[in-house]
Amino acid sequence: MSAPPRHHPLARGKLADRANAFLERAWERGWLPTPSLDADKLWSDAGKSFDPQDETGGRSSEDVADFRERLDRLCRAVRAEADLNSLGQAMAWGQLSRVVRNRLALGNLWRESPELIETPLAPPIIIIGHMRSGTTRIHKLLAADPAHSYTRYCDAFHPVPARFGMNRVKAAMDLAMLGALNPWLQSIHPMAPAEVEEELAWISAALHHSIYESQWHIPSYSAWSEARDPGPIYREMARILRTDAAHRGNAGLPRVMKVPAFAEDLPTLLGQFPKARLVIAGREREAVHRSAVSLCANQMAVQSDSCDLERIEKLWWHKIGLRDRRMAAALANWDGPISRMDFTALGEDWEREITRCYGELGLELTPEALDAMRAQMAGNESGRHADHAEQLRRFADA
Numbered sequence: 182m183s184a185p186p187r188h189h190p191l192a193r194g195k196l197a198d199r200a201n202a203f204l205e206r207a208w209e210r211g212w213l214p215t216p217s218l219d220a221d222k223l224w225s226d227a228g229k230s231f232d233p234q235d236e237t238g239g240r241s242s243e244d245v246a247d248f249r250e251r252l253d254r255l256c257r258a259v260r261a262e263a264d265l266n267s268l269g270q271a272m273a274w275g276q277l278s279r280v281v282r283n284r285l286a287l288g289n290l291w292r293e294s295p296e297l298i299e300t301p302l303a304p305p306i307i308i309i310g311h312m313r314s315g316t317t318r319i320h321k322l323l324a325a326d327p328a329h330s331y332t333r334y335c336d337a338f339h340p341v342p343a344r345f346g347m348n349r350v351k352a353a354m355d356l357a358m359l360g361a362l363n364p365w366l367q368s369i370h371p372m373a374p375a376e377v378e379e380e381l382a383w384i385s386a387a388l389h390h391s392i393y394e395s396q397w398h399i400p401s402y403s404a405w406s407e408a409r410d411p412g413p414i415y416r417e418m419a420r421i422l423r424t425d426a427a428h429r430g431n432a433g434l435p436r437v438m439k440v441p442a443f444a445e446d447l448p449t450l451l452g453q454f455p456k457a458r459l460v461i462a463g464r465e466r467e468a469v470h471r472s473a474v475s476l477c478a479n480q481m482a483v484q485s486d487s488c489d490l491e492r493i494e495k496l497w498w499h500k501i502g503l504r505d506r507r508m509a510a511a512l513a514n515w516d517g518p519i520s521r522m523d524f525t526a527l528g529e530d531w532e533r534e535i536t537r538c539y540g541e542l543g544l545e546l547t548p549e550a551l552d553a554m555r556a557q558m559a560g561n562e563s564g565r566h567a568d569h570a571e572q573l574r575r576f577a578d579a
Contacts, residue, residue: 269484
């Protein structure tokens with residue numbers, strides 16, 4: 182079923198309105214309990230089926246304390262600043278409850294199998310660049326190479342290994358529900374349970390601000406987190422990555438990784454992966470801003486009735502400037518392999534650009550890799566990516 186026209190960045194699907202009205206009525210009449218966004222309540226509810234020692238499994242006392250403080254500050258910011266509607270409150274509770282459950286489940290796993298977080302990894306290929314600057318296209322092209330590995334959506338959002346493909350089933354259910362509530366989601370960021378996905382969910386599992394500030398108005402948490410040492414976040418991400426690589430049996434293949442927020446924390450990220458190869462994605466700032474605002478507005482509109490488009494635009498000018506400054510400072514001291522890829526040039530002749538990229542990174546571009554990349558690009562041409570470009574044109578003409 183095709184999505185309805187999206188005439189405004191803050192448009193919301195009909196099912197989201199109906200779900201919001203139902204939840205509001207259900208809580209008022211006592212049909213359903215109102216979900217709590219109190220950090221202690223989230224922790225106690227999620228922890229009922231876990232041993233208290235699972236919190237510390239595989240983690241230092243610094244990392245344990247950092248997560249607890251982040252959870253408390255994030256919950257307070259959401260309650261005080263985000264002005265969530267009933268659907269938004271339910272979605273926030275679902276996300277944060279899952280974060281805590283996964284945190285404890287991973288700690289339990291690492292207590293029982295501590296060797297997982299010591300899994301040796303091939304040096305990764307890390308794509309650095311703003312959201313909407315072509316990072317996804319580069320990511321999927323490089324991930325198509327059979328000589329590389331990548332993170333699957335189901336493993337990104339359900340990082341605890343499970344039997345019988347249950348993570349893939351859970352991911353399919355997640356995407357079906359999100360797609361029903363937000364009919365434009367797949368056109369803005371196409372996703373599928375077993376397809377290539379960025380590692381955003383893994384830094385979000387340690388409560389990095391990026392995924393949350395794109396859904397909720399939480400300026401106090403964003404400012405505090407931007408200024409805080411992100412070391413505990415990237416240590417947790419590295420533990421999850423090593424666990425995933427061991428589970429999937431691909432630790433010997435370079436992992437192609439990308440998260441736009443990596444640009445904010447590049448020195449810390451490279452401290453975890455000092456032998457990484459870097460691909461820097463570039464695009465004209467106004468185009469990046471326009472597309473990022475569209476994505477963020479789409480996420481926020483579902484969960485709050487008081488979204489302010491001007492405020493979202495201001496947020497993304499701030500994010501672009503912050504990431505540009507931090508990325509430039511980090512790269513000034515980087516002497517490892519690096520390739521820069523321009524959004525327009527990649528669109529004009531991706532094979533030329535990929536060939537150059539492989540040469541600059543010291544990688545072999547095999548016929549098998551090119552065939553896989555051509556199949557990936559053919560799939561993109563028949564997909565829904567063009568829908569978002571049409572939405573942006575519609576907004577500009579309005």
